[in-house]
Amino acid sequence: MGILRLSHTVITAPDLDLAAAYYTEVLGLDLTERTEDCLFLKGWG
Secondary structure, eight states, rough: OOOOSSSSSOOSSSSSHHHHHIIIIISEEEEEEHHHHOEEEOOOO
């Protein structure tokens, strides 16, 4: 049996605005919450 989906992943990025743009606009993830130093994204419902 292969991997069906990820539960969570932590990625460090020096620029959250740029990371948010990349993960939402290029990869198509949904931004569910944002704090001063974290982005919370989801890929499907």
